[in-house]
Amino acid sequence: MSATPISAARVETELRALLGKGVLDSGQTAPLLVDQRGLYRGRPLAVVQPASVAEVAAVLRWAHGHGIGVVPQGGNTGYCGGATPDESGRQLLLLLRGLNRIREVDAENFSLTAEAGCTLAQVQQAAAAVGRLFPLSLGSEHSCQIGGNLATNAGGLNVLRYGMTRDLTLGVEAVLADGRIYEGLNTLRKDNTGYDLTSLLIGSEGTLAVITAAALKLWPATAASATAMIGLRDVPSAIQLLALLQAAASSRLTSFELMPRTAVDLASRYVDGVRDPLTLAHPWYLLCELRSSAAESLDEMLIQALGSDAAQALIAEAALAVGERQRADFWRLRESVPAAQRRAGASLKHDISVPLTAVAGFIDAVDRWVAQEIPDGMLVCYGHAGDGNLHCNVSSRPGVDLQTFRRHEEPLKRFVHDTVASLHGSISAEHGIGRLKVDELQRYAPPVELALMRRIKQALDPSGIMNPGKVL
Numbered sequence: 387m388s389a390t391p392i393s394a395a396r397v398e399t400e401l402r403a404l405l406g407k408g409v410l411d412s413g414q415t416a417p418l419l420v421d422q423r424g425l426y427r428g429r430p431l432a433v434v435q436p437a438s439v440a441e442v443a444a445v446l447r448w449a450h451g452h453g454i455g456v457v458p459q460g461g462n463t464g465y466c467g468g469a470t471p472d473e474s475g476r477q478l479l480l481l482l483r484g485l486n487r488i489r490e491v492d493a494e495n496f497s498l499t500a501e502a503g504c505t506l507a508q509v510q511q512a513a514a515a516v517g518r519l520f521p522l523s524l525g526s527e528h529s530c531q532i533g534g535n536l537a538t539n540a541g542g543l544n545v546l547r548y549g550m551t552r553d554l555t556l557g558v559e560a561v562l563a564d565g566r567i568y569e570g571l572n573t574l575r576k577d578n579t580g581y582d583l584t585s586l587l588i589g590s591e592g593t594l595a596v597i598t599a600a601a602l603k604l605w606p607a608t609a610a611s612a613t614a615m616i617g618l619r620d621v622p623s624a625i626q627l628l629a630l631l632q633a634a635a636s637s638r639l640t641s642f643e644l645m646p647r648t649a650v651d652l653a654s655r656y657v658d659g660v661r662d663p664l665t666l667a668h669p670w671y672l673l674c675e676l677r678s679s680a681a682e683s684l685d686e687m688l689i690q691a692l693g694s695d696a697a698q699a700l701i702a703e704a705a706l707a708v709g710e711r712q713r714a715d716f717w718r719l720r721e722s723v724p725a726a727q728r729r730a731g732a733s734l735k736h737d738i739s740v741p742l743t744a745v746a747g748f749i750d751a752v753d754r755w756v757a758q759e760i761p762d763g764m765l766v767c768y769g770h771a772g773d774g775n776l777h778c779n780v781s782s783r784p785g786v787d788l789q790t791f792r793r794h795e796e797p798l799k800r801f802v803h804d805t806v807a808s809l810h811g812s813i814s815a816e817h818g819i820g821r822l823k824v825d826e827l828q829r830y831a832p833p834v835e836l837a838l839m840r841r842i843k844q845a846l847d848p849s850g851i852m853n854p855g856k857v858l
């Protein structure tokens with residue numbers, strides 16, 4: 387990046403001329419400069435909050451002219467430091483939260499167009515208001531923003547049925563590095579006119595362009611659901627049960643979440659109101675949910691599927707949620723696990739995926755390694771087992787000195803990621819690369835893939851101002 391020196395006073399004057407009150411005072415910005423996990427603390431040149439796409443374009447033109455790096459930020463809920471500026475004091479932090487309008491809801495076309503700064507919950511509610519479903523669902527849905535979900539190709543709790551954010555998107559509008567606007571907001575299901583630039587921008591973590599709005603796919607609203615918490619002896623039973631449930635319920639199976647005993651214990655202990663709904667203590671727990679847009683009896687379907695001889699041979703205990711309140715309680719247990727881990731002490735986190743056939747072997751290998759190498763820690767490997775995506779975390783045991791515990795971070799990461807690579811898995815299944823995994827991507831991605839990514843980056847952002855230091 388070729389930087390033209392520019393004084394702080396001139397930065398302030400020129401940005402104020404473009405945005406007026408959209409240049410934030412330093413008193414307002416402290417929480418925005420630290421990432422969600424507290425891994426990075428940035429020192430920005432300035433923090434700006436444009437109120438329109440035209441203002442975003444003006445900021446990018448200005449930054450491009452001066453060779454200044456731009457770091458886009460949505461709800462700042464990411465796990466990889468992708469939305470935090472570096473410590474140089476030379477990067478501009480660009481907040482998207484001022485662009486927060488639902489531009490259009492077209493129930494008949496099953497589509498909705500939202501600006502990047504809308505929260506995910508706002509998008510879900512706009513869909514629900516016209517009897518439709520926007521199925522992306524994450525623990526942070528009340529604070530994460532749809533622009534960030536697109537930038538990171540967020541996954542979450544319903545990927546098994548609906549796919550990741552890329553699969554839920556029809557088109558995007560984005561501002562390019564030089565301030566030009568890419569007008570890709572079409573709401574078509576079929577459009578084979580050349581390269582798929584929308585797909586390219588989704589998941590690019592602000593390193594190619596700033597997504598300012600998205601046209602999203604909607605589905606019919608949910609009319610029936612059934613939710614069960616299941617206790618299991620081991621992980622192979624979970625994977626076999628997945629196949630049985632998919633055969634019995636077909637695409638009605640929307641979630642299939644796995645938790646070890648350690649996760650259930652942590653959540654029950656550290657998060658108010660959370661309790662284990664099963665009567666016995668089991669080594670593994672599954673939360674699975676069926677949903678349908680037809681008014682059918684899914685409880686009955688789930689009871690039949692779980693009651694079959696094949697399923698009974700795998701299940702130690704099962705509880706079906708009776709009513710919305712109990713369903714919410716089951717989900718609260720699952721969604722409390724990350725917060726419980728934070729409260730319990732240090733947590734060494736990984737976000738991996740492997741083929742379903744390798745899930746049990748992967749967990750077993752990590753479990754044995756952790757038992758041997760990290761006696762002051764415990765494996766809390768939970769997540770979206772139906773997608774082969776696990777949050778393979780190790781929590782410190784009570785009373786352990788957290789600084790000392792951190793010495794396990796590098797060897798554990800190497801073991802986990804080498805094991806994943808040997809199983810043809812991914813070192814980042816749904817959280818992205820950000821700043822945290824730049825070196826890991828270099829280490830594990832095939833050289834041709836990396837070379838192509840660099841060529842794409844060079845083509846879209848020749849002066850390297852788009853979220854510098856992230857992804858590549």
Ligand code: MLT
Nearest residue numbers: 525721724735737769777
């Ligand atoms: C989850 O599935 O709970 C999240 O992706 C968060 C995590 O990694 O802990």
Ligand code: ZN
Nearest residue numbers: 542769777816
């Ligand atoms: Zn997750």
